[in-house]
Amino acid sequence: MTEVTVTDVTATVTSWPVDLSTVPAGVTRLEIRADLVGDLDPAPLRLAFAGRLQYTLRSRAHGGRCADPPEVRRARLAWAALGYDTVDLEADHDLRPEVLAAVPAARRRVSWHGPSAALTELRERFAAMAAVPAAGYLLAPRAASAADALVPLRLLAGLGRADVTAYGTGALGVWSRLLAPWLGAPAVAGPLDRSRSTGALDVARICADYPFAALPPLRDLYGLAGPVALASSFLGLHNHAYRERGIPALYLPFHLTGIGDFLTGFWPAVPDGLRALGMPLRGLTVSGPLKEVALHVADVVSPVARAAGAANALTRRGGRWRAATTDSSAVAAALRWVGVPLAGRPAAVVGCGGAGRAAAVALRYVGADVTMVNRRETRGRLAADLLGLPFTPLDAFRPTGPCVVVHATSVHTRLPFPVEGLSAGAAVVDLVCPPSGVSALVAEARGRGLRTVDGRRVMAVEAAHQFRLMTGRPMPPEPTIREVVTHAGLDSP
The missing domain is CATH 3.20.20.70 (Aldolase class I)
Incomplete structure (x- = not known):
């Protein structure tokens, strides 16, 4: 246009x-x-x-x-x-x-x-x-x-x-x-x-x-679908990157509170309607609780997304919608930054939603000894059974020694689990992004000298991975990206 x-x-x-x-x-x-x-x-x-x-x-x-x-x-x-x-x-x-x-x-x-x-x-x-x-x-x-x-x-x-x-x-x-x-x-x-x-x-x-x-x-549209859409810093991250890269695209917030909003009011009416207007929707970031349903509306599902039972990215190529997850690759990158060997190391993922399951897939892929942890036992055991991993209820979770813990719930103002048992060599990766500062978990872990990766770090690399997945081009260098992360929501996509 x-x-x-x-x-x-x-x-x-x-x-x-x-x-x-x-x-x-x-x-x-x-x-x-x-x-x-x-x-x-x-x-x-x-x-x-x-x-x-x-x-x-x-x-x-x-x-x-x-x-x-x-x-x-x-x-x-x-x-x-x-x-x-x-x-x-x-x-x-x-x-x-x-x-x-x-x-x-x-x-x-x-x-x-x-x-x-x-x-x-x-x-x-x-x-x-x-x-x-x-x-x-x-x-x-x-x-x-x-x-x-x-x-x-x-x-x-x-x-x-x-x-x-x-x-x-x-x-x-x-x-x-x-x-x-x-x-x-x-x-x-x-x-x-x-x-x-x-x-x-x-x-x-x-x-x-x-x-x-x-x-x-404007040639193409992308967006974030889910209840965090209006609060997410992904809006600014993607739109700034489009401008810097000269890509004629726009990233929009599709506020959807749940599966009903997605299936009865959004899919496939909005993608079809936008295409009829000459503004095709080429890709979607999908946040919880829509990650599971994203698998079912896709024509093609990536092996990692299928293993996790959830997808946080939908892209349209050749007339077909493809479901993938960048949660696994973002966590894998975070673990590389932590710099600890993972093969054979005890690891735990706290939170059994789509992001948590994808993190568990990433940890298992590199050979870690992974346990799933969740507050609601029924949901946690279902997720653990899906992945073939052991399960521990959150109220019984006491990480010790050089364990690697990935936190994938929305809790950010208090400790979601005790950290005093973790020793030198332990690492904490927090996927939550508080509105300002760092989460209580990251602050406590850093105070104890543990290696940490906060949610903004994970979110920046996740945005970069999704940008490449959707546009086929690299996002601008990370320092530029991180300067834009000023309106983070309480959930990463």
Whole structure:
């Protein structure tokens, strides 16, 4: 596709007071949610912010908090038109002669927020909205599934206009908000306050992780599917690497809470729909709890993924989806960094999910004497039986001597198991990535002089392995990668 330029990167102010010096570089518009923060005088705002100002008085019918009587609402909109560059007018009830007389066409944005809608309904809604001259239009149906978010993108593709923004709202639709500019949407927006970014990426993440405002050409799509998608630093890692390598691709967050979201709302509707839009999805990182189901939707499964009973990567080649796991190779690389011989050495993997099972496969491959450890005994024994390995319940696990321990659960604020029995020559590999700093396990192990590899180290190499698997090219050098790891989630894919 040809290069496009996004007109606006919008930071939405949802709480007040706020320090406007925190507005990220690259933001060109400030949206004041007056239904949340009141009617802010635009004059002092202009002293603190050099971009354009938008006034939005979201009604309860449109998912906001404004419940003003009609005459009060009309007065507030008319007041806003005196000082703001853009005033949002809701299509359902604001397009009255007295409001249109007070808000010039060049300052209007006509919007509609509502439930998920079919393409024919969105087309009809837009036709009615477009009858009112405005600088821009917004259609934002709620995405009850990932597939629902395809509908507004299909609308954009069919309209071929540069004054219409459309995307699915809610966490399941975030990916469509980010992709919409490549289909002609003139703006992308996110909350300025991270605490209000539920169901959306905050604007700092948008500016840091995505190539706005001047969009590069786009040929292929990749993404992360799972409940950690919106928090993962994989977004920034991959998108920065695409830009540095000159690859016309985009990496998107497909927030899916579980197997139901994946099978009934995402697969295969979203990959098929994106291909129909001329934006084929070429690869997916898959996080827990979707690693097992990834095996079942694939046409081809790698031997390591089959042995682990889980896959964290799906790639499309020659019309076929291939399942693989990079958990094993990432752990193997981490163990090489540790620098201890593994053949015949006692080793334990704490956590029997997809990442833990893949780690066990890697350890067994190099000849370690592996034991599986898990809090829930039934699940742990099933995983151990799948791999043909012994099992120990977590509450009975007391590692001793020069053992190698790989930790693959989400626990990070406390010790998941005691480490005082480990001796010189022992090593701890932690796959968890706390929001900041290191986990309690890594801190304790380092304090005792044990060899450690933290989750960010593992995640950086995992991202590099997935990047090569998906694109066929190496990721930029690791120092560049590690500088980008600033928004790590609590789970590695």
